[in-house]
Amino acid sequence: MTKEEVRAISLSKLRLKKDFTVWDIGAGTGAVSVEAALYCKEGRVYAVEKDEKALKLIRQNTGAFGTLNLTAVPGEAPEVLFDLPDPDRVFIGGSGGKIAEILTVVMQRLKAGGVIVINAVTMETVHRAQEFLYAGGYEVETILVNVARSVRVGGSTLMQARNPVFILSVKA
Amino acid sequence: MTKEEVRAISLSKLRLKKDFTVWDIGAGTGAVSVEAALYCKEGRVYAVEKDEKALKLIRQNTGAFGTLNLTAVPGEAPEVLFDLPDPDRVFIGGSGGKIAEILTVVMQRLKAGGVIVINAVTMETVHRAQEFLYAGGYEVETILVNVARSVRVGGSTLMQARNPVFILSVKA
Amino acid sequence: MTKEEVRAISLSKLRLKKDFTVWDIGAGTGAVSVEAALYCKEGRVYAVEKDEKALKLIRQNTGAFGTLNLTAVPGEAPEVLFDLPDPDRVFIGGSGGKIAEILTVVMQRLKAGGVIVINAVTMETVHRAQEFLYAGGYEVETILVNVARSVRVGGSTLMQARNPVFILSVKA
Amino acid sequence: MTKEEVRAISLSKLRLKKDFTVWDIGAGTGAVSVEAALYCKEGRVYAVEKDEKALKLIRQNTGAFGTLNLTAVPGEAPEVLFDLPDPDRVFIGGSGGKIAEILTVVMQRLKAGGVIVINAVTMETVHRAQEFLYAGGYEVETILVNVARSVRVGGSTLMQARNPVFILSVKA
Numbered sequence: 001m002t003k004e005e006v007r008a009i010s011l012s013k014l015r016l017k018k019d020f021t022v023w024d025i026g027a028g029t030g031a032v033s034v035e036a037a038l039y040c041k042e043g044r045v046y047a048v049e050k051d052e053k054a055l056k057l058i059r060q061n062t063g064a065f066g067t068l069n070l071t072a073v074p075g076e077a078p079e080v081l082f083d084l085p086d087p088d089r090v091f092i093g094g095s096g097g098k099i100a101e102i103l104t105v106v107m108q109r110l111k112a113g114g115v116i117v118i119n120a121v122t123m124e125t126v127h128r129a130q131e132f133l134y135a136g137g138y139e140v141e142t143i144l145v146n147v148a149r150s151v152r153v154g155g156s157t158l159m160q161a162r163n164p165v166f167i168l169s170v171k172a
Numbered sequence: 173m174t175k176e177e178v179r180a181i182s183l184s185k186l187r188l189k190k191d192f193t194v195w196d197i198g199a200g201t202g203a204v205s206v207e208a209a210l211y212c213k214e215g216r217v218y219a220v221e222k223d224e225k226a227l228k229l230i231r232q233n234t235g236a237f238g239t240l241n242l243t244a245v246p247g248e249a250p251e252v253l254f255d256l257p258d259p260d261r262v263f264i265g266g267s268g269g270k271i272a273e274i275l276t277v278v279m280q281r282l283k284a285g286g287v288i289v290i291n292a293v294t295m296e297t298v299h300r301a302q303e304f305l306y307a308g309g310y311e312v313e314t315i316l317v318n319v320a321r322s323v324r325v326g327g328s329t330l331m332q333a334r335n336p337v338f339i340l341s342v343k344a
Numbered sequence: 345m346t347k348e349e350v351r352a353i354s355l356s357k358l359r360l361k362k363d364f365t366v367w368d369i370g371a372g373t374g375a376v377s378v379e380a381a382l383y384c385k386e387g388r389v390y391a392v393e394k395d396e397k398a399l400k401l402i403r404q405n406t407g408a409f410g411t412l413n414l415t416a417v418p419g420e421a422p423e424v425l426f427d428l429p430d431p432d433r434v435f436i437g438g439s440g441g442k443i444a445e446i447l448t449v450v451m452q453r454l455k456a457g458g459v460i461v462i463n464a465v466t467m468e469t470v471h472r473a474q475e476f477l478y479a480g481g482y483e484v485e486t487i488l489v490n491v492a493r494s495v496r497v498g499g500s501t502l503m504q505a506r507n508p509v510f511i512l513s514v515k516a
Numbered sequence: 517m518t519k520e521e522v523r524a525i526s527l528s529k530l531r532l533k534k535d536f537t538v539w540d541i542g543a544g545t546g547a548v549s550v551e552a553a554l555y556c557k558e559g560r561v562y563a564v565e566k567d568e569k570a571l572k573l574i575r576q577n578t579g580a581f582g583t584l585n586l587t588a589v590p591g592e593a594p595e596v597l598f599d600l601p602d603p604d605r606v607f608i609g610g611s612g613g614k615i616a617e618i619l620t621v622v623m624q625r626l627k628a629g630g631v632i633v634i635n636a637v638t639m640e641t642v643h644r645a646q647e648f649l650y651a652g653g654y655e656v657e658t659i660l661v662n663v664a665r666s667v668r669v670g671g672s673t674l675m676q677a678r679n680p681v682f683i684l685s686v687k688a
Contacts, residue, residue, distance in 0.1 A: 005181045005315065012180035097500070123494070123501040123658070127643040130329065142322035142639070143177065144331055144680060146490050146662055148508050150314035150467070156441070157302065157467040159316055161505035164492050164660060269672070295486070295666070295673040299471040314467070316508060318490055318662050320680050328613070328638040333677035336488060336664050349659060352528035353521045474673065486666035487521060488675055494658035501646065503660055 005147045006119060006165045011035055013117045013143075013169040014089050019043045023087045025077045025102060026094020030058035030070070036091070037067035046084050048073045050096075078105040086111050092118040099125050100132045107136065110172045118168040126166045133170055143167040177319045178291060178337045183207055185289045185315075185341040186261050191215045195259040197249045197274060198266020202230035202242070208263070209239035218256050220245045222268075250277040258283050264290040271297050272304045279308065282344045290340040298338045305342055315339040349491045350463060350509045355379055357461045357487075357513040358433050363387045367431045369421045369446060370438020374402035374414070380435070381411035390428050392417045394440075422449040430455050436462040443469050444476045451480065454516045462512040470510045477514055487511040521663045522635060522681045527551055529633045529659075529685040530605050535559045539603045541593045541618060542610020546574035546586070552607070553583035562600050564589045566612075594621040602627050608634040615641050616648045623652065626688045634684040642682045649686055659683040 010032065016022070019042040024033040027047035037045040047058050047070060058072040073080055078101050090106050092099070099118070106116060120126045126142070133140045144166055148159040182204065188194070191214040196205040199219035209217040219230050219242060230244045245252055250273050262278050264271070271290070278288060292298045298314070305312045316338055320331040354376065360366070363386040368377040371391035381389040391402050391414060402416040417424055422445050434450050436443070443462070450460060464470045470486070477484045488510055492503040526548065532538070535558040540549040543563035553561040563574050563586060574588045589596055594617050606622050608615070615634070622632060636642045642658070649656045660682055664675040 004184060005317065008180045008184035009177045012176060121502060123503070123642065123646060124499075126639065127647075130639060130643075140322070142329060142331070144320040145177065146318040146492070146505065148316040148490070148505075150312070155468075157314060158465060159314070159467070159508050161490065161492075161507045163505045164503050293674060295470065295474060295675070296671075298467065299475075302467060303471075318664070318677065320662070320677075322639070328640050330638055331680050333662065333664075333679045335677045336675050348528060349525045349661065352524040356520060356524035484666070486673060486675070488664040489521065490662040492660040494656070501658060503658070 003147070003162055005162075006145055006167065007032055007035070009143065009145060010091060010117050010119060010167055013115070013141075013167060014091060015115055016040055016089060017043075020088040021085055022046070023048065023081070023084060023090045023106070025081075025090065025092045026096065027058060028054050028093055030054075030061050030072075032091050032093060033058065033070055034061050034065050034067055036089075037070035038065065040069065043069060043088075044085070045070045046073050046087075047071065048075065048077055048080055050074070050076045077102045081105050081109065088114050090114070090116045092116065095125055097124070099128050103129065103132050107172065112172065114172040116170045116172070120166040120168065121163065126168070129168055133168070138170045138172075141169045143169075175319070175334055177334075178317055178339065179204055179207070181315065181317060182263060182289050182291060182339055185287070185313075185339060186263060187287055188212055188261060189215075192260040193257055194218070195220065195253070195256060195262045195278070197253075197262065197264045198268065199230060199244075200226050200265055202226075202233050202244075204263055204265060205230065205242055206233050206237050206239055208261075209242035210237065212241065215241060215260075216257070217242045218245050218259075219243065220247065220249055220252055222246070222248045249274045253277050253281065260286050262286070262288045264288065267297055269296070271300050275301065275304050279344065284344065286344040288342045288344070292338040292340065293335065298340070301340055305340070310342050310344075313341045315341075347491070347506055349506075350489055350511065351376055351379070353487065353489060354435060354461050354463060354511055357459070357485075357511060358435060359459055360384055360433060361387075364432040365429055366390070367392065367425070367428060367434045367450070369425075369434065369436045370440065371402060371416075372398050372437055374398075374405050374416075376435050376437060377402065377414055378405050378409050378411055380433075381414035382409065384413065387413060387432075388429070389414045390417050391415065392419065392421050392424055394418070394420045421446045425449050425453065432458050434458070434460045436460065439469055441468070443472050447473065447476050451516065456516065458516040460514045460516070464510040464512065465507065470512070473512055477512070482514050482516075485513045487513075519663070519678055521678075522661055522683065523548055523551070525659065525661060526607060526633050526635060526683055529631070529657075529683060530607060531631055532556055532605060533559075536604040537601055538562070539564065539597070539600060539606045539622070541597075541606065541608045542612065543574060543588075544570050544609055546570075546577050546588075548607055548609060549574060549586055550577050550581050550583055552605075553586035554581065556585065559585065559604075560601070561586045562589050563587065564591065564593050564596055566590070566592045593618045597621050597625065604630050606630070606632045608632065611641055613640070615644050619645065619648050623688065628688065630688040632686045632688070636682040636684065637679065642684070645684055649684070654686050654688075657685045659685075
């Protein structure tokens with residue numbers, strides 16, 4: 001689940017425009033998808049997710065937020081990507097250990113000038129993503145984010161750490 | 173100068189709406205002001221800044237981005253705040269060591285349901301802001317953000333750290 | 345409980361010598377005390393702790409490590425400090441919200457050239473310690489440590505964050 | 517150059533004993549070597565370093581600290597390692613991009629129960645070290661350390677970030 005601060009940075013790195021087609025791969029409960037759909041009012045967002053419970057939440061959110069331009073896409077990447085229209089932007093929140101396969105398809109489909117933003121929580125995903133992208137001659141920015149959030153306990157302010165997240169951004 | 177990642181988190185915490193009146197106190201070169209003005213199309217943004225060179229950049233950006241709803245306000249807080257309309261949202265990027273005085277005025281002027289977001293880079297500003305806000309019985313969220321950004325040096329990816337920033341959010 | 349990495353940094357900042365008298369205030373289970381006692385073979389370590397279960401563990405460790413120069417001191421600081429010999433080094437692992445009172449007594453008792461190292465996990469302790477020490481004209485170094493540790497889950501390396509800790513060092 | 521806090525954690529992870537033989541590969545100015553030599557009074561420390569100026573500093577420190585058990589070893593790893601006695605502990609502070617080759621030799625020479633600690637500042641070194649060690653079935657602990665240090669500027673305490681360092685520990 002993408003937490004607020006990492007989500008805010010990721011959406012900023014995506015450089016969205018109103019009429020963009022966006023893929024959210026490994027959409028989870030759809031937090032990034034919904035924000036992208038609210039912004040890209042004249043565009044479309046495709047939330048790719050394999051977990052049934054998560055898909056249900058995405059559809060509920062689509063109703064709640066009125067984001068009719070958000071489509072839940074059940075299934076796994078990269079397989080389900082073949083049916084989607086070419087994207088301007090791709091966000092990869094989860095890759096199920098298949099980041100290289102997913103990036104291969106994304107790179108074939110991403111429109112010129114497109115941007116990909118990846119959230120990686122395992123060192124292996126960071127490694128394979130960097131390896132793939134450097135080998136392809138792409139310019140990659142890797143951000144490492146450590147966030148801690150206050151919790152008030154008996155009049156004291158304790159800082160509770162969130163696990164570090166790597167945010168990779170690539171321009172096609 | 174607010175860097176991209178901290179700016180993205182701060183703007184997210186501000187929970188902007190299209191018609192809001194926003195104060196950006198210690199606006200610097202206006203990065204937060206411009207993004208707020210672009211979002212609050214039916215609202216107004218006031219960029220309070222004392223440094224002449226920075227004000228010049230704010231005005232240049234207003235022209236460049238076409239953000240006619242962004243007004244540069246030369247001078248220091250809290251003095252210049254008296255002339256501004258009541259805000260829905262306040263962002264404090266710089267406080268010149270006067271965070272308590274600024275918050276005192278802001279709390280008097282902030283509309284009901286308003287939100288204040290503070291970026292603090294000195295421990296003293298964090299201390300005084302938390303002290304003031306806890307004493308006033310406000311609910312404060314303190315976020316500590318550590319960001320490192322990749323730099324490619326001779327085929328290697330080095331991670332370069334940005335100084336930690338504290339982001340405090342309060343709801344009136 | 346002081347985790348290994350924060351403990352290692354704290355012990356380094358203490359600049360121990362073989363014949364030093366060391367106070368460990370808020371010793372918890374005695375991890376810092378034991379390492380200090382093993383190093384200060386010709387010195388003495390006093391582990392001040394109010395929790396009975398923790399004291400029991402300190403005594404068990406004293407037996408296990410053979411650190412006969414480590415004395416468990418039941419009770420609370422600053423009260424129990426009056427019975428102890430003047431220290432060369434003081435480590436404050438826990439202050440029960442009374443950091444200013446504890447530092448007042450420590451400063452009166454610390455030998456010339458002595459060093460104090462404080463671990464603070466609440467913003468309030470950081471604030472009050474810095475306030476007290478700056479007011480006294482002391483030179484303080486504040487270190488903010490964020491540590492994440494790997495966890496292997498199904499062939500993947502996840503990084504699990506530890507809560508941030510502030511390590512303050514002062515020279516008398 | 518290994519900074520104090522990262523050095524303290526690394527030395528702690530090394531689990532030194534008085535009579536150990538220690539290799540410090542990429543010793544730099546010898547900070548880790550000197551501390552290891554002071555601890556391993558009945559052992560020996562070999563500081564492998566290719567840079568002439570750094571070697572000069574290592575020899576100066578050996579004189580200054582009286583650490584006659586510290587030997588400067590000019591040259592590059594893994595080549596120069598063949599002439600050294602088998603180690604109980606190996607610290608790799610710099611690998612010149614040859615971490616896999618160095619680890620190959622180290623694993624052949626490390627005594628049973630030995631420990632290797634690696635400091636990595638490039639993502640590539642982290643990747644290759646983890647890849648090599650996981651492939652060999654070793655249990656690896658990866659620590660990610662972010663440290664910020666206070667700087668007093670005009671009565672304010674600014675926190676200045678050090679670049680993140682990955683500390684990997686392996687037991688043979």
